[in-house]
Amino acid sequence: MTERDQIQELSFEIKKLKQEHKAIILSHVYQRPEVQDVADFVGDSLGLSQQAAGTDAGVIVFCGVHFMAESAAILSPDKIVLLPEENAGCPMADMITEIDLSRKKEEVPDATVVCYVNTSAAVKAESDIACTSANAVKVVASVPPERPVIFVPDKNLGHYIMKKTGREMIVWDGYCHTHHRLMAEDVLKAREKHPGALVLVHPECRPEVVDLADEVSSTTGMIRFARENRAKEFIIGTEAGILYPLRRQCPEKRFYLASEKMICPNMKATTLEKVYRALVNLAPRITVPPEIRERAVRSLERMLAVSR
Numbered sequence: 001m002t003e004r005d006q007i008q009e010l011s012f013e014i015k016k017l018k019q020e021h022k023a024i025i026l027s028h029v030y031q032r033p034e035v036q037d038v039a040d041f042v043g044d045s046l047g048l049s050q051q052a053a054g055t056d057a058g059v060i061v062f063c064g065v066h067f068m069a070e071s072a073a074i075l076s077p078d079k080i081v082l083l084p085e086e087n088a089g090c091p092m093a094d095m096i097t098e099i100d101l102s103r104k105k106e107e108v109p110d111a112t113v114v115c116y117v118n119t120s121a122a123v124k125a126e127s128d129i130a131c132t133s134a135n136a137v138k139v140v141a142s143v144p145p146e147r148p149v150i151f152v153p154d155k156n157l158g159h160y161i162m163k164k165t166g167r168e169m170i171v172w173d174g175y176c177h178t179h180h181r182l183m184a185e186d187v188l189k190a191r192e193k194h195p196g197a198l199v200l201v202h203p204e205c206r207p208e209v210v211d212l213a214d215e216v217s218s219t220t221g222m223i224r225f226a227r228e229n230r231a232k233e234f235i236i237g238t239e240a241g242i243l244y245p246l247r248r249q250c251p252e253k254r255f256y257l258a259s260e261k262m263i264c265p266n267m268k269a270t271t272l273e274k275v276y277r278a279l280v281n282l283a284p285r286i287t288v289p290p291e292i293r294e295r296a297v298r299s300l301e302r303m304l305a306v307s308r
């Protein structure tokens, strides 16, 4: 059987099981193309949280990484939330624990804690409000100006927010390996090779990379920008998976990855076979202990209210 036939067969079985279990499949844009193709919704972290909060499906199959499925379990505690590859984590989310954060809060007791959604449920429970890359500037701007802000864990996103809002924050020293790997020289080289192209980068990139960009936005924001902008060529500074929706939605345009190194192994760990097995076994399930969930949900709900 060819790989194409296998994909077709598995996709067919997944669709059948999905109907049987009244399940919804959510996929991040960094997922493998064949996984994105079986999803009911493909989007960025914000869009995926909104879908998880609003769905009436009984089962959510989350094709992404652990913190995303955990956010779905926090927002929809009565649903079964499946993460087809349970070891798909986010190294940046692991760069801060709830103990680290509570120590930091003791140092600045009057601070408002804004946590990037790329954090554990326990860190969200210790935070006042969550944010994603799509609404981070808006979320920080919603904090009263006289309050100090502790921002965790992404130093690059933190730096970008400070630049956009002109507001100082106490920023944790975390970062995403995949985005931090992109260097200013990579962008300059790509620009030399494609002089007519616009540079679109994610705010998880280093400040010197962000400074070279024509547009800085979340993954969904990048797709919207490429669709609406008249330019025909774009250099893309985020994880490689985004090329699939970009090329599908803008077939007449050209997209070049700013660096071939921009692959997140955790995002690629979910395969169609694992999605199929998750639906057959209704496992691996992601759950959040009620005492953590009750506090974490406030951070996510405040974020969703700011994003409306």
Ligand code: 13P
Pocket (backbone or CB within 6 Å): 043, 044, 045, 046, 090, 118, 132, 133, 134, 176, 204, 217, 218, 219, 220
């Ligand atoms: P967005 O989905 O907010 O664009 O963030 C990208 C990311 O790195 C998710 O892990």
Ligand code: SF4
Pocket (backbone or CB within 6 Å): 065, 089, 090, 091, 092, 093, 118, 176, 177, 178, 179, 239, 264, 266, 267
């Ligand atoms: Fe985490 Fe970066 Fe992978 Fe996103 S791309 S899941 S932030 S390691």
